[in-house]
Amino acid sequence: MQRIGVFVCWCGSNIAATVDVHAVAEAARHEPGVVFSTDYQYMCSQAGQNMIIEAVKEHHLTGLVICSCSPRMHEATFRKTAANAGINPYMVEIANIREQCSWVHKDMAAGTEKAIILAKAAIAKVHLNTALTPGESKVTKRALVIGGGIAGIQTALDIAEAGFPVDIVEKEPTIGGKMAQLDKTFPTLDCAACILTPKMVDAAQNENIRIISYAQVEEVGGFVGNFHVKIRKKARFVNEDVCTGCGLCTEKCPQKKVPNAFNLNMDNHRAIYIPFAQAVPKVAVIDPNYCTMLKTGKCGVCAKVCTAGAIDYKQQDQIIEEEYGAIVAATGYNPISVEKFDEFAYSQSKDVITSLEFERLTNAAGPTAGKLLRPSDGEHPHTIVFVQCVGSRCAANAAKGKEYCSKICCMYTAKHAMLVRDKYPDTDVYVFYIDVRTPGKNFDEFYRRAVEEYGVHYIKGMVGKITPENGKLKVQGSDLIADKQLHIDADLVVLAAAIEPDKSARPLATMLTASMDTNDFFTEAHPKLRPVESPTAGIFLSGTCQGPKDIPETVSQASAAAAKVIGLLSKNTLKGNPCVAQSDEWMCNGCSSCANVCPYGAITYENKEFRMPDRSTKVRRIAKVNPAVCQGCGACTVACPSGAMDLNGFKNNQIMAEVDAICK
Amino acid sequence: MQTITRDILLEKAASLLASGTVNRVLGWKKGEFIYDVTPAVFTNAEDMYRHFTFDCFCGANFSKYLIKETQKEGKVLVFLKPCDSYSFNQLLTEHRFDREKVYAVGIPCDGMMDASTVKALAPEGLTGAERNGDALILHTLYDGDVTVSYADHLPDRCKHCKSKKVVAYDEMLGENGEVTDAGRFDEVAALEAMTEDERFAFWQNELSRCIRCNACRDVCPACTCEKCVFDNPGSGVENKAISDRFEEKLFHVIRAFHVAGRCTDCGECSRVCPQNIPLHLLNRKFIYDIDRNYGDYMAGAEEGSRAPLVNYQIADPEAGEVVSGAGGDKV
Numbered sequence: 003m004q005r006i007g008v009f010v011c012w013c014g015s016n017i018a019a020t021v022d023v024h025a026v027a028e029a030a031r032h033e034p035g036v037v038f039s040t041d042y043q044y045m046c047s048q049a050g051q052n053m054i055i056e057a058v059k060e061h062h063l064t065g066l067v068i069c070s071c072s073p074r075m076h077e078a079t080f081r082k083t084a085a086n087a088g089i090n091p092y093m094v095e096i097a098n099i100r101e102q103c104s105w106v107h108k109d110m111a112a113g114t115e116k117a118i119i120l121a122k123a124a125i126a127k128v129h130l131n132t133a134l135t136p137g138e139s140k141v142t143k144r145a146l147v148i149g150g151g152i153a154g155i156q157t158a159l160d161i162a163e164a165g166f167p168v169d170i171v172e173k174e175p176t177i178g179g180k181m182a183q184l185d186k187t188f189p190t191l192d193c194a195a196c197i198l199t200p201k202m203v204d205a206a207q208n209e210n211i212r213i214i215s216y217a218q219v220e221e222v223g224g225f226v227g228n229f230h231v232k233i234r235k236k237a238r239f240v241n242e243d244v245c246t247g248c249g250l251c252t253e254k255c256p257q258k259k260v261p262n263a264f265n266l267n268m269d270n271h272r273a274i275y276i277p278f279a280q281a282v283p284k285v286a287v288i289d290p291n292y293c294t295m296l297k298t299g300k301c302g303v304c305a306k307v308c309t310a311g312a313i314d315y316k317q318q319d320q321i322i323e324e325e326y327g328a329i330v331a332a333t334g335y336n337p338i339s340v341e342k343f344d345e346f347a348y349s350q351s352k353d354v355i356t357s358l359e360f361e362r363l364t365n366a367a368g369p370t371a372g373k374l375l376r377p378s379d380g381e382h383p384h385t386i387v388f389v390q391c392v393g394s395r396c397a398a399n400a401a402k403g404k405e406y407c408s409k410i411c412c413m414y415t416a417k418h419a420m421l422v423r424d425k426y427p428d429t430d431v432y433v434f435y436i437d438v439r440t441p442g443k444n445f446d447e448f449y450r451r452a453v454e455e456y457g458v459h460y461i462k463g464m465v466g467k468i469t470p471e472n473g474k475l476k477v478q479g480s481d482l483i484a485d486k487q488l489h490i491d492a493d494l495v496v497l498a499a500a501i502e503p504d505k506s507a508r509p510l511a512t513m514l515t516a517s518m519d520t521n522d523f524f525t526e527a528h529p530k531l532r533p534v535e536s537p538t539a540g541i542f543l544s545g546t547c548q549g550p551k552d553i554p555e556t557v558s559q560a561s562a563a564a565a566k567v568i569g570l571l572s573k574n575t576l577k578g579n580p581c582v583a584q585s586d587e588w589m590c591n592g593c594s595s596c597a598n599v600c601p602y603g604a605i606t607y608e609n610k611e612f613r614m615p616d617r618s619t620k621v622r623r624i625a626k627v628n629p630a631v632c633q634g635c636g637a638c639t640v641a642c643p644s645g646a647m648d649l650n651g652f653k654n655n656q657i658m659a660e661v662d663a664i665c666k
Numbered sequence: 667m668q669t670i671t672r673d674i675l676l677e678k679a680a681s682l683l684a685s686g687t688v689n690r691v692l693g694w695k696k697g698e699f700i701y702d703v704t705p706a707v708f709t710n711a712e713d714m715y716r717h718f719t720f721d722c723f724c725g726a727n728f729s730k731y732l733i734k735e736t737q738k739e740g741k742v743l744v745f746l747k748p749c750d751s752y753s754f755n756q757l758l759t760e761h762r763f764d765r766e767k768v769y770a771v772g773i774p775c776d777g778m779m780d781a782s783t784v785k786a787l788a789p790e791g792l793t794g795a796e797r798n799g800d801a802l803i804l805h806t807l808y809d810g811d812v813t814v815s816y817a818d819h820l821p822d823r824c825k826h827c828k829s830k831k832v833v834a835y836d837e838m839l840g841e842n843g844e845v846t847d848a849g850r851f852d853e854v855a856a857l858e859a860m861t862e863d864e865r866f867a868f869w870q871n872e873l874s875r876c877i878r879c880n881a882c883r884d885v886c887p888a889c890t891c892e893k894c895v896f897d898n899p900g901s902g903v904e905n906k907a908i909s910d911r912f913e914e915k916l917f918h919v920i921r922a923f924h925v926a927g928r929c930t931d932c933g934e935c936s937r938v939c940p941q942n943i944p945l946h947l948l949n950r951k952f953i954y955d956i957d958r959n960y961g962d963y964m965a966g967a968e969e970g971s972r973a974p975l976v977n978y979q980i981a982d983p984e985a986g987e988v989v990s991g992a993g994g995d996k997v
Contacts, residue, residue: 512980589893593760598976607761620737622892623761641976643924644891645901658902 007038007063011045011070020104020113029118033125051083058087065093065128071100090133097124126663130656134580139630141227142327149332151179153545153560160564162210166571175216176281185365188417189448202282222513226540227576229326237317239288245312247284251304260292266359269369274304328567332544333507337499338393351470352377354495383493387477388415388433389465393500404500409550411498412439416452423456432459516541524548534563581651582632585625589646592623596638604631670773672720680711688769689740694724700794701781722797725778729753730887736767747775751832752930752966753887772835777824780937823933826850854954875941882935888925922948927973930966
C-alpha cells in the first residue's frame with residue numbers, strides 16, 4: 003500500500019479564487035492511502051517544495067499528488083522535488099486544478115467539486131505508479147534548418163558559429179526567402195539586399211553550413227538527438243558543382259516566356275534562369291515545364307553555350323538521407339491570395355497590386371529597374387492609395403481573411419508611403435487604416451515621420467469598393483473621423499495583404515509531429531517560457547512560421563532558436579523518457595498492429611520459443627519495443643487488440659483507475 | 667459454374683493426402699442433426715470416406731482453425747469458401763499462422779444455409795434437408811417434403827453476400843466468382859434511419875437476449891488473441907462489460923471495437939449465436955463508417971493491406987470532418 007501525500011496549491015488567487023483549496027485538501031485526506039494532505043499558497047516556491055520534502059521525511063510518503071497547474075508547467079519541478087526528497091520522480095502525479103478547473107469555472111462550488119474529483123483521480127492513479135528510471139541516448143551533433151530565409155540563415159549561421167555542422171534545406175533554387183525580394187527595410191530604410199546578401203554569402207562560405215537548395219524534406223523519423231531525415235533534392239538539370247553562374251545560358255535560351263516568380267510574375271525570364279543576381283548558390287536552374295529540350299527533346303541551346311559543361315538534361319531527383327540531433331522549422335510566410343476580395347478589384351485591374359509586388363516595382367533589381375511605374379501602361383502614378391488590413395483582423399466567422407493581425411503591414415505601408423513621397427513629391431499618397439500599430443523600437447517615430455514630414459494622408463476607415471474606369475481606379479472609402487464617404491481617383495492601389503504560413507508548413511508539421519494552431523502557425527511549447535521550442539522535443543521554431551513578425555524580431559528569434567539548438571547539441575547524451583511502451587509477451591499476438599501505428603519505428607518482432615503449461619514448446623511472434631526510440635505517445639497501446647502493449651507511467655489500469663475514480 | 671460436390675472434395679483431399687502434400691485435412695463431418703455439420707480434422711482417406719460431409723450446411727469458416735493446426739507437424743489442407751478466404755488473408759496479415767504450413771483449395775460458394783433458417787422454415791418434425799439446384803427440400807414428419815426456394819431463404823450474410831471471389835488459394839476448384847457486395851449496407855442504413863431512442867430500444871431488445879456463451883467471440887476469425895481481454899481479470903475490461911442496465915451491451919460493443927477494421931464481415935458471429943442476435947450489424951456499421959470516411963476498405967481482400975484505422979494518411983478527415991450516422995452527420 004502506498005503512503006500518499008496530497009499537496010494542494012493555491013497558485014496565489016489563480017486557483018484559490020474559484021476552488022476552495024482547504025476543502026480539496028480535506029476531501030483528499032479521506033481517500034484510501036492518503037496519510038498527509040495540505041494546501042499552500044505557492045507550492046512551486048522554495049518554501050512549498052521544502053514543505054513537500056519535509057512531509058515525505060516525516061510521513062514516509064511513497065507517492066505524491068500535487069494539485070496545481072498543468073503538468074506541462076511544473077511536472078518537471080515537482081519530479082525534481084520528489085528526487086530531492088529521496089523518492090522516485092515518477093511517483094508524482096499532477097492533478098491539474100488550474101487550467102482545467104479554476105480558470106474555466108466561475109462558480110466556487112462547482113470548481114471545488116471538480117477539483118476534488120481530479121484530485122481523487124490522481125490519487126487513484128498514483129496507487130498504481132511504479133518507480134521508473136530513464137535510459138540514455140546519444141546526440142547526433144548536426145542540425146537541420148528547414149527554410150533558407152533570413153530566419154533560417156541566421157539560425158544556421160549561429161549554430162555553425164558555435165562549431166556544429168548544420169544543413170539548410172530550401173525549397174527554392176536559392177536561399178534568401180522573402181527578404182531577398184524586399185527593397186528597403188523599416189525603420190532604418192537600409193536596403194534589404196545590402197544587409198541580407200552578405201549573410202547569404204556567409205552561409206555559403208561557412209564550412210559548417212551545407213546549403214541544400216531546391217529541395218524539400220520528405221520524411222522525418224527518430225526523436226530528439228537522433229532524427230533521421232530524408233530530403234528530396236529536385237533535379238535542376240544543371241550540375242551545381244560545375245556551373246559557374248556566368249548566366250550566359252540565361253541570355254541565350256530561346257524560351258523567353260516563363261513567368262518570373264521572384265518578380266511575382268510581373269515580368270518573364272528564360273526557361274533556364276538564375277532567380278536573381280545575388281542568388282546563393284549562384285547556379286542556373288531549368289524549369290522543366292517550359293524547357294523545350296526537356297519537353298520535346300529538341301533545342302539544347304544552353305548545353306551548347308555552357309563552356310563549363312554544366313547542363314545535364316538527364317539529371318534526376320536526388321534523395322539525401324542524414325542524421326540530425328535537432329531540427330529547426332523556418333518555413334516562413336506568404337501573402338494571402340487577394341483575388342477573393344472582389345471589392346478591391348485585384349483580378350480586374352493590373353494597377354491594383356499587393357505590397358510585395360510594390361516592393362518589386364520599387365526595387366532597383368525589379369521588373370521596372372526601380373522606377374515606380376503603373377503595371378498597366380508604364381506611366382508614373384500620381385495618386386496612390388494604400389489599403390491596410392486586407393484579409394487581416396477579419397471576424398472569426400468571416401468567409402475570407404484571417405482573424406489575426408499580420409503585424410508588419412502598418413510599418414511597411416508607412417515605409418512605402420514615405421518612400422513614394424520622398425522620390426516622387428508630386429504624388430498624392432493616401433493610406434486607409436483601421437488602426438496604426440507601431441509597437442517597436444523607433445517604429446512610432448517612423449510612422450509619424452511619414453505623416454508629419456512626408457505629408458502622407460492617413461485616413462481612418464476601410465475602402466469599400468474599387469472600380470476600374472477609364473484607366474483610373476475609382477476608390478470609395480469611408481473616413482470615420484470626418485464621418486463621410488471619400489471618392490478618390492487613384493492611379494495605383496496597393497493592398498497590404500495579410501500574411502499566412504507557407505503551405506509547406508502543415509505537411510512538415512505532420513512529419514515532425516510538431517503541433518500547429520488553427521492558422522497553421524507552429525505552436526510554441528510555452529508562449530512566454532519556451533517561445534522558440536515546439537512542444538515536440540528537438541524541434542525548434544524560427545521566424546514567421548511561428549507567428550507574424552518583422553525582420554528584427556525574426557532575427558532575434560532565429561538566434562534564440564540557435565541558442566537552444568547549441569544547448570542541445572553540446573550534450574553528449576540525453577536522458578530519455580522512461581514513460582515508454584512495453585509489451586507483455588504472453589499476451590502479444592504478434593499481429594503488427596502496434597508497429598503499423600508507431601510513428602517512431604520503435605517496434606520490432608522476434609520469434610520466441612515459449613514453454614507452454616502442458617510442457618510443450620511453442621514458437622510465437624512477439625513485439626519488442628526499443629525504449630531508446632519509443633517516445634511514449636501511446637498509439638500502440640490503443641491499437642493493440644489484446645491489451646499486451648502498455649505504457650509505463652500511463653498503464654491501462656492506471657487510466658482505468660482514474661476513470662473509475664472520476665465516475666464513482 | 668461447376669457444382670462442388672462431396673465427391674470432388676473427397677477426391678482432391680485423398681490425392682493430396684496420398685501424394686504427401688498434406689498430412690491432415692480440415693473438413694466437415696455430420697452432427698446430431700442434418701444442420702449440425704461440424705468442423706473436423708481428418709488424417710486419412712478412409713476416415714474421410716466414412717465421415718466427411720459437404721452440403722449446404724457447411725457454412726463454418728475454417729480460417730481460424732489454422733492458428734492451432736499450423737502449430738503441428740506437416741501441412742494441412744483447408745477448403746476456403748470466398749468468405750473464409752478473406753479471414754484467411756486477414757489472419758496472414760496479422761501473422762497469426764504460417765502460410766507455408768497450409769495448402770489452401772478455393773471452392774466457389776453461392777450461399778450456405780444455417781440452422782436457424784431451416785428450423786424457422788419447419789419448426790416441428792424436421793428430419794432432413796437437401797439442396798437440389800434452386801430448391802431447398804425439407805423432409806418433415808408431419809407435412810412430408812416441403813420445397814422452397816433456396817436463394818430466397820438464405821441467411822442474411824449470404825443474401826447480402828460481399829464477395830463470391832476466393833481471394834487466397836493454392837488451387838481453385840471450379841470457377842472463381844466476382845466481388846458482389848449485394849446491398850449489405852442496407853441494414854446499416856435502416857439502423858441509422860432510426861431515432862436514437864428507437865435504435866437503443868432495438869439493441870436493447872436484441873442484446874438483452876445474450877446469454878454470454880461467448881460463441882460469437884470463439885468463432886470470430888478476428889478474435890484470435892492469445893489471451894482475450896474478457897478472460898483476463900487484469901485487463902479490467904470484463905467488469906466494465908457487464909456494468910450496465912442490460913448487462914451484455916458493453917460486451918458486444920467492446921468486441922465490435924476490438925475487431926473494427928479487422929472484421930472481414932464473414933457473419934459467423936450471427937450464424938453461431940444461439941439467441942439469433944444479428945451481431946454482424948455492429949461490425950458492419952463499423953465497416954460502413956470506415957468506408958465512408960477513409961474510402962472503401964475490405965479487411966482481408968489483400969494480404970498485408972493496412973486497415974485505415976491503423977494507417978495514418980495526411981488526407982484522412984480531421985476531427986469534425988468524420989461522418990457517422992444517417993444523412994452523413996458529422997461528429
